[in-house]
Amino acid sequence: xxxxxxxxxxxxxxxxxxxxxxxxxxxxxxxxxxxxxxxxxxxxxxxxxxxxxx
Amino acid sequence: xxxxxxxxxxxxxxxxxxxxxxxxxxxxxxxxxxxxxxxxxxxxxxxxxxxxxxxxxxxxxxxxxxxxxxxxxxxxxxxxxxxxxxxxxxxxxxxxxxxxxxxxxxxxxxxxxxxxxxxxxxxxxxxxxxxxxxxxxxxxxxxxxxxxxxxxxxxxxxxxxxxxxxxxxxxxxxxxxxxxxxxxxxxxxxxxxxxxxxxxxxxxxxxxxxxxxxxxxxxxxxxxx
Numbered sequence: 579x580x581x582x583x584x585x586x587x588x589x590x591x592x593x594x595x596x597x598x599x600x601x602x603x604x605x606x607x608x609x610x611x612x613x614x615x616x617x618x619x620x621x622x623x624x625x626x627x628x629x630x631x632x
Numbered sequence: 633x634x635x636x637x638x639x640x641x642x643x644x645x646x647x648x649x650x651x652x653x654x655x656x657x658x659x660x661x662x663x664x665x666x667x668x669x670x671x672x673x674x675x676x677x678x679x680x681x682x683x684x685x686x687x688x689x690x691x692x693x694x695x696x697x698x699x700x701x702x703x704x705x706x707x708x709x710x711x712x713x714x715x716x717x718x719x720x721x722x723x724x725x726x727x728x729x730x731x732x733x734x735x736x737x738x739x740x741x742x743x744x745x746x747x748x749x750x751x752x753x754x755x756x757x758x759x760x761x762x763x764x765x766x767x768x769x770x771x772x773x774x775x776x777x778x779x780x781x782x783x784x785x786x787x788x789x790x791x792x793x794x795x796x797x798x799x800x801x802x803x804x805x806x807x808x809x810x811x812x813x814x815x816x817x818x819x820x821x822x823x824x825x826x827x828x829x830x831x832x833x834x835x836x837x838x839x840x841x842x843x844x845x846x847x848x849x850x851x852x853x854x855x856x857x
Contacts, residue, residue, distance in 0.1 A: 609731070616735050620679035628677075 661833050669832075676836050683736035684831075690729035691824065695817070697722040702813050706776055726768055733761060745837040753834060756827040763819045770812035773802055784808075 592603045602610075645656065700718050701709050709715035737757070746754040772783045784802040791797045801807060 609727075613731055613734050613738075616683075616731070617680075617738050620683065620735065620739065623679055625677045625679055 662829065666835075667829075667832055672836060673838065675839055675842055680735075680739040681836065683732050683739060687729060687732040687736055688824070688828070690725050690732055691820075693725040694722060694729055695821075697725060698813070698817070710776070726771065730764070730768070733764065737761065740837070743837060743840055747837060748834060750830070750834050750837055753827060753830040756823050756830060760820060760823045760827055763816060763823060767812060767816040767820055770808045770816060773808040774805065774812055776805070 592605055594601050594603050595607055645652065647653075697718050701715075701722055704715060704718075709719040740754070740757070769787070773780050773787075787802040788797060791800060791802060
């Protein structure tokens with residue numbers, strides 16, 4: 579059973595990005611990219627003003 | 633003839649009982665206005681301060697969907713459409729939990745959130761992160777599908793190589809299941825509660841430049857949260 583599961587993964591590996599000795603799967607790269615984008619947006623996007631304040 | 637009952641004299645709150653000491657400590661550190669505030673400092677009006685509570689919201693969805701999965705069992709969440717939905721809800725809320733927690737971690741790291749006697753708040757956050765990684769990992773192990781078998785086989789080699797394979801066997805489904813649904817959620821839950829109480833006790837950490845800014849001179853500028 580374990581051998582068949584290993585085959586299932588090995589036969590359908592996710593696409594990988596490789597730069598030199600560094601490699602990362604595309605799904606993992608997307609998640610890290612989303613987190614970085616959220617971090618930058620959280621800093622630069624203005625927070626909505628409170629109605630009482632305006 | 634009228635009689636009067638002797639008035640009860642209020643006892644001075646200097647009892648040495650542990651219950652009295654605990655009560656006084658709680659009232660001193662977490663009075664109701666600190667525990668459930670309705671206002672926050674002006675600097676909290678930033679999206680970077682949202683990710684802590686977003687992480688908590690994701691955790692609530694994880695716990696509720698996890699309780700449903702625990703109650704109904706594998707045959708339900710593998711074979712019924714509603715079970716598939718709840719299983720997916722549990723999985724994707726974990727993905728959001730980690731995304732929100734990492735952004736929260738980055739935000740707090742770059743504003744040095746351990747300032748102002750907040751070291752324990754930072755440390756409990758680190759413990760929570762590590763316990764969450766363990767909880768998520770054991771969750772992957774108990775999917776009871778090919779994916780979980782692949783992860784267990786690979787992780788077994790990894791844990792053996794660092795010498796802890798004898799204490800935690802990733803291919804022991806019963807051990808992974810009980811860790812995932814009992815012990816580790818208990819650790820995460822307790823540490824999260826302590827973390828949030830510490831945030832309430834010490835307040836939300838101000839930005840690095842806040843103390844030096846002119847806004848800090850007026851100090852009390854507040855907005856409704």
